[in-house]
Ligand SMILES: C[C@@](CO)(OP(=O)(O)O)[C@H](O)COP(=O)(O)OP(=O)(O)OC[C@H]1O[C@@H](n2ccc(N)nc2=O)[C@H](O)[C@@H]1O
């Protein structure tokens with residue numbers, strides 16, 4: 066959009082959860098190989114990138130909370146993941162990152178829902194549009210993966226199987242919409258600390274049990290059966306998140322007591338997500354769970370939803386991406 070002060074592009078980008086997260090051994094590069102099933106949920110951040118204008122729009126990052134999210138721990142300096150994405154794109158395009166990034170934040174911070182990665186994906190798409198860069202989807206995915214393991218999925222959206230660090234994606238057939246209750250904790254957990262805790266737990270004789278194969282999860286998604294999927298939700302990082310934050314055990318129990326089909330820690334936590342038998346059931350579970358006092362806030366959400374999309378501005382609209390895969394997809 067051409068405004069009085071200059072052009073700007075706005076992108077909406079979803080949170081993710083991990084329906085299945087199998088963590089391999091620690092690699093020499095400090096990462097772990099993953100086999101994960103991501104699903105994008107209807108909790109979205111909005112990222113606007115505007116051309117800096119001397120004296121009117123200063124380069125940098127601003128963050129505004131929405132939906133009661135706590136943004137105290139979101140940096141507004143060059144360490145913000147959205148800014149790092151803009152810098153990576155600017156390097157690729159051989160230009161200055163002379164922009165202002167505004168983030169309207171609804172995704173819980175440090176909650177295992179990849180909010181920072183979502184902002185990075187949003188900033189990447191918005192800046193590419195603002196600068197009218199001639200980059201294909203593969204170029205954007207490559208830059209995204211360099212910024213963080215989860216950034217590529219935020220561009221992709223829908224439901225996808227992630228391997229490698231989580232950045233290698235194949236779309237997964239997911240029939241129907243799944244309804245979730247999201248229990249947001251009053252604090253965050255650091256992703257590297259949770260991976261480190263899992264390594265520590267695995268070095269002990271009574272190592273936590275690992276999640277099973279991913280194939281049954283893909284079959285349940287293809288069938289669209291929430292009851293089948295509920296039995297298969299699993300996350301190797303859950304034992305580590307619970308070890309660092311034992312209160313999560315109560316949260317997980319409370320969601321099921323409130324009527325959810327099943328619950329699991331999302332990614333490195335501490336957000337817990339509960340699969341419900343339809344939208345009305347999710348609203349009931351959320352109301353009951355909110356009364357248990359086991360988390361800071363409770364949200365109702367659904368998935369899958371599309372990945373990062375341009376909603377306003379003079380950049381090219383993002384190509385529509387199928388939530389269901391085309392030929393050659395995994396399931
Ligand atoms: C655990 C997951 C599951 O989807 O999500 P979150 O809980 O963070 O949302 C992801 O793997 C997080 O991805 P992301 O948050 O992008 O991680 P990165 O910035 O790439 O890495 C941060 C740190 O986490 C650890 N890490 C991350 C990914 C991976 N496959 N193995 C790792 O060991 C490493 O210590 C790394 O230095």
Ligand SMILES: Nc1ncnc2c1ncn2[C@@H]1O[C@H](COP(=O)(O)OP(=O)(O)O)[C@@H](O)[C@H]1O
Nearest residue numbers: 145146174175176177178179180181182184256
């Ligand atoms: N745009 C951003 N939004 C949220 N956190 C950010 C952002 N940029 C950097 N961070 C840092 O990344 C950490 C992890 O945040 P986040 O991506 O929300 O969680 P997670 O890795 O658990 O999914 C935060 O504690 C914060 O310090």
